[in-house]
Amino acid sequence: MNVLEKSIITDISLAPEGHLKIDWASSHMPVLNEVRAQFEKEQPFKGLKVSISLHLEAKTAYLAKVVQAGGAEVTITGSNPLSTQDDICAALVEDGITVFGKYNPSPEEFKMLNMKALESNPDLIIDDGGDLVTLLHTESKQHAVNVRGGAEETTTGIIRLKALEKEGTLTFPMVAVNDAYCKYLFDNRYGTGQSVFDGINGTTNLVIAGKTVVVAGYGWCGKGVAMRAKGLGASVVVTEIDPIKAVEAYMDGFKVMPMVEAAKIGDLFVTVTGNRDVIRKEHYEVMKDGAILSNAGHFDVEVNKVDLDAMSVGKRTVRRNIEEYKLADGRKFYLLAEGRLVNLAAGDGHPAEIMDMTFALQALSLKYVNDQYKAIGKQVVNVPYDIDQQVANLKLEALGMGIDSLTQDQVAYLDSWE
Numbered sequence: 001m002n003v004l005e006k007s008i009i010t011d012i013s014l015a016p017e018g019h020l021k022i023d024w025a026s027s028h029m030p031v032l033n034e035v036r037a038q039f040e041k042e043q044p045f046k047g048l049k050v051s052i053s054l055h056l057e058a059k060t061a062y063l064a065k066v067v068q069a070g071g072a073e074v075t076i077t078g079s080n081p082l083s084t085q086d087d088i089c090a091a092l093v094e095d096g097i098t099v100f101g102k103y104n105p106s107p108e109e110f111k112m113l114n115m116k117a118l119e120s121n122p123d124l125i126i127d128d129g130g131d132l133v134t135l136l137h138t139e140s141k142q143h144a145v146n147v148r149g150g151a152e153e154t155t156t157g158i159i160r161l162k163a164l165e166k167e168g169t170l171t172f173p174m175v176a177v178n179d180a181y182c183k184y185l186f187d188n189r190y191g192t193g194q195s196v197f198d199g200i201n202g203t204t205n206l207v208i209a210g211k212t213v214v215v216a217g218y219g220w221c222g223k224g225v226a227m228r229a230k231g232l233g234a235s236v237v238v239t240e241i242d243p244i245k246a247v248e249a250y251m252d253g254f255k256v257m258p259m260v261e262a263a264k265i266g267d268l269f270v271t272v273t274g275n276r277d278v279i280r281k282e283h284y285e286v287m288k289d290g291a292i293l294s295n296a297g298h299f300d301v302e303v304n305k306v307d308l309d310a311m312s313v314g315k316r317t318v319r320r321n322i323e324e325y326k327l328a329d330g331r332k333f334y335l336l337a338e339g340r341l342v343n344l345a346a347g348d349g350h351p352a353e354i355m356d357m358t359f360a361l362q363a364l365s366l367k368y369v370n371d372q373y374k375a376i377g378k379q380v381v382n383v384p385y386d387i388d389q390q391v392a393n394l395k396l397e398a399l400g401m402g403i404d405s406l407t408q409d410q411v412a413y414l415d416s417w418e
Contacts, residue, residue, distance in 0.1 A: 056078040
């Protein structure tokens with residue numbers, strides 16, 4: 001059976017457009033290109049099977065091709081129903097990668113596609129949100145027999161991994177790529193900050209300047225969203241549960257208040273917490289007419305859609321990726337991209353130059369866990385600092401920039417207690 005026969009995609013004839021997108025992304029990913037050259041020479045994954053669950057778009061597709069260049073037999077599926085691009089899926093199949101993905105499948109079909117991605121009995125995995133790991137520890141345990149380990153992309157996924165590790169039920173090592181310096185300092189902050197408003201602006205065609213933007217969560221993603229909202233001319237309010245982060249937001253120049261107070265004044269809401277029910281009934285009850293609701297966390301649970309449906313007397317789609325909810329008192333709220341990741345479900349995700357660093361981390365972390373899985377054991381580990389530094393150095397080289405190095409006297413000075 002060839003790759004096309006094994007795959008489940010929408011239309012192979014869409015491949016040419018997908019190839020153009022991948023080519024454009026890869027031409028702006030010099031760090032990952034260097035990693036690819038290294039992999040082609042060393043073949044670190046020769047004879048191994050790798051299953052990947054990520055947002056199926058051009059930059060992710062190029063990561064899959066880099067892993068394939070390292071000798072792996074690659075299978076990939078989407079980590080979000082609305083971020084999968086059918087032309088990308090078709091292009092990957094033409095490139096010899098097995099794909100189980102299509103845009104906007106039903107919940108049942110989406111789960112089936114994820115499960116199919118594990119039927120190859122992978123040796124290694126790359127996960128986004130912990131979906132593959134969850135299946136390998138529940139309904140697809142039989143496909144975990146060969147798994148040496150993997151790498152996780154997101155805060156949400158690491159939360160799930162830490163829970164498994166705490167219970168003592170994690171069955172293979174996982175590298176927490178999200179916690180690497182070259183991930184959260186750049187991807188989470190600058191990538192999320194820009195791509196969230198790319199998605200919102202392209203979907204709504206409304207101005208941000210002058211609006212009150214409420215950012216729920218002031219982690220690295222929330223910092224990026226708040227910074228970009230401020231730069232676009234918004235008045236920014238931050239909601240938090242962590243007193244330290246709340247003080248940080250205040251010191252950064254933002255208003256800080258509970259969501260029930262922010263709900264009264266917000267024009268646009270962006271949730272970035274990784275938790276559920278961040279905006280719920282008690283907030284809808286005091287929210288302004290015309291409020292726009294969006295989410296940039298991994299799962300579509302941060303904006304409570306059950307409460308919104310229960311309070312509504314009417315619902316209609318007013319633009320692509322905008323659902324209008326009408327309440328009995330006449331107020332209308334607008335939910336973007338079904339409450340899913342607005343930057344991917346309603347946009348193209350992070351810029352290629354940002355994902356260049358993140359996906360270089362993913363590729364190098366996958367090699368690391370493959371080399372060290374026996375020594376690591378069944379735990380969640382951080383990306384080794386030398387990999388972080390390697391990626392940063394490659395980025396500087398690509399930018400044509402250099403940095404200083406310590407002299408021998410400086411090294412001796414820092415090493416001495418005298």
